[in-house]
Amino acid sequence: MSVVEIDKPDAVGDVELAKRAGAGDAGAFEQLYHRHFRRVYSLCLRMLGNPTEAEDLTQEVFTNLYRKIGSFRGDSQFTTWLHRMTVNQVLMHFRKKSTRTEFTTDEGETPVQIVQGTANADRMPIIDRIALEDAIAKLAPGYRTVFVLHDVEGHEHEEIARMLGIAEGTSKSQLHKARLKLRELIRQQAKLN
Amino acid sequence: MNCAESIELLSDYHAGELDDGKETGVSTHLEKCPPCSVVYTELTVIVETASMLRSDDKINYPDEYVLWRRISLTKTAV
Numbered sequence: 001m002s003v004v005e006i007d008k009p010d011a012v013g014d015v016e017l018a019k020r021a022g023a024g025d026a027g028a029f030e031q032l033y034h035r036h037f038r039r040v041y042s043l044c045l046r047m048l049g050n051p052t053e054a055e056d057l058t059q060e061v062f063t064n065l066y067r068k069i070g071s072f073r074g075d076s077q078f079t080t081w082l083h084r085m086t087v088n089q090v091l092m093h094f095r096k097k098s099t100r101t102e103f104t105t106d107e108g109e110t111p112v113q114i115v116q117g118t119a120n121a122d123r124m125p126i127i128d129r130i131a132l133e134d135a136i137a138k139l140a141p142g143y144r145t146v147f148v149l150h151d152v153e154g155h156e157h158e159e160i161a162r163m164l165g166i167a168e169g170t171s172k173s174q175l176h177k178a179r180l181k182l183r184e185l186i187r188q189q190a191k192l193n
Numbered sequence: 194m195n196c197a198e199s200i201e202l203l204s205d206y207h208a209g210e211l212d213d214g215k216e217t218g219v220s221t222h223l224e225k226c227p228p229c230s231v232v233y234t235e236l237t238v239i240v241e242t243a244s245m246l247r248s249d250d251k252i253n254y255p256d257e258y259v260l261w262r263r264i265s266l267t268k269t270a271v
């Protein structure tokens with residue numbers, strides 16, 4: 001096994017590594033992989049909601065990165081560049097699976113219902129990390145993509161709209177519907193438990 | 194403002210993106226309508242919990258080295 005130095009404070013920067021990798025330095029590429037593996041995998045996992053697919057997509061992202069690393073010019077941050085590449089790869093995957101999400105419809109889902117019941121029904125379910133992750137995995141891909149990019153990854157609507165090729169208003173309304181749907185899913189889960 | 198109207202605006206309300214009239218409309222409605230105010234509280238918790246997932250290291254990661262071997266095989270085949 002090769003010796004890989006990770007996260008040493010005086011380690012070579014990503015841009016320098018990317019340049020070396022682009023010039024054919026295999027060790028530099030491997031170092032980039034170890035540095036960014038977790039970020040790429042976790043983003044794939046959140047967007048896909050499925051560990052096996054996330055693993056396959058992570059492999060595709062780094063294979064694609066290997067092919068394109070020579071075109072990285074260093075005028076943007078490497079992490080930003082890789083992040084965008086990962087998002088695009090996942091979106092392409094959705095299209096291939098033809099689960100391509102219609103961003104303008106409710107995807108045939110049951111409309112979000114607001115429970116207006118008794119005080120008991122309004123008791124708040126536990127919304128923690130685990131409950132939220134379970135619910136995110138159950139969201140339709142279109143809702144999940146916008147929710148993950150905005151509320152988890154912290155992108156602005158303008159940026160999301162550009163990445164997904166949709167209107168900013170669509171991104172906003174999808175996000176709102178995704179949040180309401182998540183709330184509903186978490187309530188359902190809480191009832192089952 | 195009724196329940197459906199205020200529910201529709203909750204994300205914009207949360208983001209502080211409503212004009213003054215609508216913002217007052219929503220906050221007045223939330224004050225007098227417990228079910229909608231529960232919805233708003235839960236949405237807020239969802240948004241806050243989601244932002245904590247970003248730096249989350251509690252994911253079960255696959256074996257980094259096994260995956261690297263798979264990548265090495267495909268990239269040389271490219």
Ligand SMILES: [Zn+2]
Nearest residue numbers: 195196226229
């Ligand atoms: Zn109401």
